[in-house]
Amino acid sequence: MTPFSLAFYVDVVATGTVLGLRPTDSPDHVTDVLGAGFGENNFGDRSMFRDYGLAEFFWDRAAVDHPWSGRHFTLQVHRLAYRDRTLVNETLRARYGRFTPRLRFEKLQRLLERRGIPLLEIPQDPANAPYYRTFWQPDSQVAVSVIGTYGEYSTPDNLRVGDVYSINAPMTADEVEWRRARVR
Known part of the structure; x- marks a missing residue:
């Protein structure tokens, strides 16, 4: 059995969901699962996100009278x-118990590999390279951002090289190809 928060991260990377919540789920459905303890941030009438502390969900819509569409x-x-x-x-x-203050990428990667879930390194935005590295799980379309090296802005929040900075979904195959084309 995977201890503490590691099981949560493995579940997210393996499934592309947070407690079964997909990036495309409605704000009401996310609230039904995660509860009403969130901060809501609106950017005009067409985009918003809800901040649950660790997890953030983002939506947009074509017009005020249209429903929200989940983005990531x-x-x-x-x-x-x-x-x-x-x-x-x-x-x-x-559900998952205590969460540790840092997540070591090598530990997450090892647990995923044991389950047959590979993470592929993909090119980083040149503005963030080499300070961050990005790894992608193609089946779940999850991206994992990892501190790559020390730098003036690359080690925030007392993180170390090799710590996970963030996890997001979806990252589509088209976006991965776009990143690869940018560095060719």
Whole structure:
């Protein structure tokens, strides 16, 4: 059995969901699962995100009278380095227990490989290279951002080289190909 929060991260990378929530799920459905303890941020009438501390879900819509369309979610793993228990939603804590302040990428990768779930390194945006590295799981379309090296802005929140910074989904094959074409 995988201890503590590691099981959560393995589940997210393997399935591309957070407690079964897909990036495309509605705001109401996300609230039904994660609860009403969130901060809501609106950018005009056409985009918003809900911040649950560790997890953030993003939506947009074509017009005010249209329904929200889910775009992506991000797990802000780096926030856990603040050691603030309130950053982990009650629902997640009830399911997965204690969350550690840092997630070592090599440990996550090893657990995923044991389950036959590969992570492929993909090119990083040149503005962030070499400070961050990005790994992608093609089946679940999840991307994992990892601290790549020390630099003035690359080691926030007391993270170390090899710590996971964030996890987000979806990252489509088209986006991965676009990144690869940019560095050719």
